Amino acid sequence: MTALEKLLQKNExxxxxxxxxxxxxxxxxxxxxxxxxxxxxxxxxxxKKTYKHAAAYKLNFAFYxxxxxTGLKTLEKTIAFIPKEILTIxxxxxxxxxxxxxxxxxxxxxxxxCDASTINPLMGEDSVLxxxxxxxxxxxxxxxxxxxxxNDFEKLKLKDxxxxxxxxxxxxxxxxxxNNCGIVxxxxxxxxxxxxxxxxxxxxxxxxxxxxxxxxxxxxxKLFKEKKRTGFIINVSRSIIYKSEENDFAFASExxxxxxxxxxxxx
Amino acid sequence: MTALEKLLQKNExxxxxxxxxxxxxxxxxxxxxxxxxxxxxxxxxxxKKTYKHAAAYKLNFAFYxxxxxTGLKTLEKTIAFIPKEILTIxxxxxxxxxxxxxxxxxxxxxxxxCDASTINPLMGEDSVLxxxxxxxxxxxxxxxxxxxxxNDFEKLKLKDxxxxxxxxxxxxxxxxxxNNCGIVxxxxxxxxxxxxxxxxxxxxxxxxxxxxxxxxxxxxxKLFKEKKRTGFIINVSRSIIYKSEENDFAFASExxxxxxxxxxxxx
Numbered sequence: 058m059t060a061l062e063k064l065l066q067k068n069e070x071x072x073x074x075x076x077x078x079x080x081x082x083x084x085x086x087x088x089x090x091x092x093x094x095x096x097x098x099x100x101x102x103x104x105k106k107t108y109k110h111a112a113a114y115k116l117n118f119a120f121y122x123x124x125x126x127t128g129l130k131t132l133e134k135t136i137a138f139i140p141k142e143i144l145t146i147x148x149x150x151x152x153x154x155x156x157x158x159x160x161x162x163x164x165x166x167x168x169x170x171c172d173a174s175t176i177n178p179l180m181g182e183d184s185v186l187x188x189x190x191x192x193x194x195x196x197x198x199x200x201x202x203x204x205x206x207x208n209d210f211e212k213l214k215l216k217d218x219x220x221x222x223x224x225x226x227x228x229x230x231x232x233x234x235x236n237n238c239g240i241v242x243x244x245x246x247x248x249x250x251x252x253x254x255x256x257x258x259x260x261x262x263x264x265x266x267x268x269x270x271x272x273x274x275x276x277x278x279k280l281f282k283e284k285k286r287t288g289f290i291i292n293v294s295r296s297i298i299y300k301s302e303e304n305d306f307a308f309a310s311e312x313x314x315x316x317x318x319x320x321x322x323x324x
Numbered sequence: 325m326t327a328l329e330k331l332l333q334k335n336e337x338x339x340x341x342x343x344x345x346x347x348x349x350x351x352x353x354x355x356x357x358x359x360x361x362x363x364x365x366x367x368x369x370x371x372k373k374t375y376k377h378a379a380a381y382k383l384n385f386a387f388y389x390x391x392x393x394t395g396l397k398t399l400e401k402t403i404a405f406i407p408k409e410i411l412t413i414x415x416x417x418x419x420x421x422x423x424x425x426x427x428x429x430x431x432x433x434x435x436x437x438c439d440a441s442t443i444n445p446l447m448g449e450d451s452v453l454x455x456x457x458x459x460x461x462x463x464x465x466x467x468x469x470x471x472x473x474x475n476d477f478e479k480l481k482l483k484d485x486x487x488x489x490x491x492x493x494x495x496x497x498x499x500x501x502x503n504n505c506g507i508v509x510x511x512x513x514x515x516x517x518x519x520x521x522x523x524x525x526x527x528x529x530x531x532x533x534x535x536x537x538x539x540x541x542x543x544x545x546k547l548f549k550e551k552k553r554t555g556f557i558i559n560v561s562r563s564i565i566y567k568s569e570e571n572d573f574a575f576a577s578e579x580x581x582x583x584x585x586x587x588x589x590x591x
Binding site for chain 2: 079117119120122123124125126127129130133150151152153154155156157158160161163164168169177178179180181182183184185199202203204205206207208209210211213214215216218221224225228
């Protein structure tokens, strides 16, 4: 199964929530701190309770890298623990000159064995192409992000009247020769999604910015349904994994994702 | 000594070459492969022979990450081996939403103990600011890179007539409240540097793209001298560290950097 097939399969099952494993040692319940690897124990407990309901897992590399080589071991073990039929996204937002991107792609896909990556495209085509070599992988390229800083450059207006993020989307479509590209598009404002969804073509979309960051889950799903469009996942991190910061955290995460799936089903 | 002071001190000594430790296991001499950590042995040998002549060392994180947790240990040990008076740049080109950039900054500065970082600013202000908290560090923000893909987005013309990379430079100047920002500006075409150098203000500059990638060392140094401007380093990676791929590699790297320093002195 290719990464894209995994995603579409879950969408078919009515699953659209990507669980973001942005696990911060400082925020996990006290009783886990007696384990050799508390972050791994936390992740395993969350995965056990959510995998039947999740469309994907997104691993934010920063949270693991900040613990150095130990953190990367935790990252590797977490990914190995995720059932093979569920898409794993290495959210590393890399991008560098060709020979360096090649190394980053190797790290994400071969070393950490992720199905998918996120890519920062600022440095252009030769910084992106090394990630796109394997048609079985999937690459979500940053177009419009969900943070306030998106206004600084991504939303700059170009001479031809389009926005930078729109130019990025057009380039991604051109790069998508192996059907293994997607985009990241922040869902903080539904109007932006409405205005641009047709421009996406068939590109799979990873949508951050729903919930804590402001966008409405209902609005996003409704729009994709109106467009008769699958191939999308909505990332939810903190409001699932830290739903409870007590001993019942894993149960609380399960309850939360089931609740989100119910909302989606009802639309 | 702050990171900026380290850089300026070396410039004062007539040193402007930043040695890029993009060490690829596949390219290091056969006899080193018997060591437990061949990349570390290679780096140590290069550092021993070049540190008296180098203005800085740049560690390309991709080359270490691609070896997983083992690679990160090599990275840590390499940085620890570099004499304290020489600037170490963690070339990771990170950038993400605020809480994530915070984690990346922690990894680069506290975990790997680099003096400086490189940052990808696509996601804007809140993705950059977490790196700028410590005035003793230095942050080279990507403005114009030296690869062909720089044409795709960095050189797009904006509605106001400027280029995206120029807008980035202006933002970096605004962010530079703690005097710990710099820029990456590719030296592939001297005309681009000539046209933009006044826009840099006093920002320190990390210049890739000299040598193998096309720019002329003489032209770059001459221009900065004409402008009576220090606070810049020219990155050279492969043509120093792989000058010879035989047993004499470390001697060859020393000879190469001494040669480059002589050219600079003669300008």
